[in-house]
Amino acid sequence: MSNQSYADAAASSGPIGAEKIPEPARLQETPNPSGSGNIESVSQKKFDKLKQETEKSRAHLEADVERAKKEAKELEKKAKKEGKKLLELLKQGYADAGKYFAEFSQNVSETTNAALTKTSKELENPVVVIQALAGIGGLVAGYVTYLERHRIRSDSNTVLGIHAAIITGLIGLDAYLFGKYYPKYDKKQF
CATH class of the missing domain: 1.10.287 (Helix Hairpins)
Incomplete structure (x- = not known):
């Protein structure tokens, strides 16, 4: 087997009269990238500094996430507590409304009976x-x-x-x- 790249092998065995496939881009390390596929190389010192900054940012983000989790748990507890209060208020309101309608229907019944009795007498x-x-x-x-x-x-x-x-x-x-x-x-x- 030869040490030919896939692109070289494909270019050498194409149809008769076919144009050659252009050479693939090769990466070159350079301190000043020119936008032609080159990669900027950085010194170890600068790399370590970027790594530290990234670690600090990650640590801050993790702290923010933990703080948000704690706040979410507190909000959940508050919501449950307020939900229970609201449920109790609704239960009490329902009970009060039931009492009111029972009294109202009793009064209507008594008034109707009195009116019917008076009407029958009249x-x-x-x-x-x-x-x-x-x-x-x-x-x-x-x-x-x-x-x-x-x-x-x-x-x-x-x-x-x-x-x-x-x-x-x-x-x-x-x-x-x-x-x-x-x-x-x-x-x-x-």
Whole structure:
């Protein structure tokens, strides 16, 4: 086997008429690199100085990393502690909200029961039943009037005055009859 480089062997056995492969770059040591693939050589003293500076930088970085690890552990402990506090606050808030809603629903239930009891007592009075029916009739009449409003439109103040007088008269009559007959048929026991 010969001591030929791979590039030399490849260049010598190429196709006929092929150009030779250029010589590979060779490294040369020089104190002033020129950018043509040369390597700068440094003295042992300068090398030792660079090595010391690198070691100092590495030591500082390691110290910074250790400090960051300690701070991260402290932050983790604080976060766990604050998380526990927050969880306790949420649990207490949930318990308080549950109590509030229980009390609220109890109050609503009691109020509803009282209202239903009072309503059932009031409905035993025929005057109240008639008043309720008159109110429902008024609502139905108002709804029908709303549906037929396009036919009722009038610029005549007389027509509007008659409507207002009828409504006022009916309300007054209702109030008079309710005041006169309600106490007579009231069955509540005080």
